[in-house]
Amino acid sequence: MEKIIPSFRVGDTVVLRKQHPCGGKTFRVMRTGSDIRIVCATCGRDMTVTREKLERAIKDVIHEEKNNG
Numbered sequence: 001m002e003k004i005i006p007s008f009r010v011g012d013t014v015v016l017r018k019q020h021p022c023g024g025k026t027f028r029v030m031r032t033g034s035d036i037r038i039v040c041a042t043c044g045r046d047m048t049v050t051r052e053k054l055e056r057a058i059k060d061v062i063h064e065e066k067n068n069g
Helices: 051-057
Strands: 013-016 026-031 035-040 046-050 058-062
Touching: 035 051, 046 051, 051 058
Parallel strands: none
Antiparallel strands: 013 026, 013 058, 026 035, 035 046
């Protein structure tokens, strides 16, 4: 059984399986690498999470639409 690794970039919004203490489930990706910096879309709290931990917690990824022009 293959595990599908979610793909996300700076600017994408990730929906997590568990709620943040403020009640929000959506977070904006601010920085990527071995540690990922995310900001809660509800309360604005920012946190740094390891890539491995975040990949397990993601329910859905909403990719940022790039406008050319």
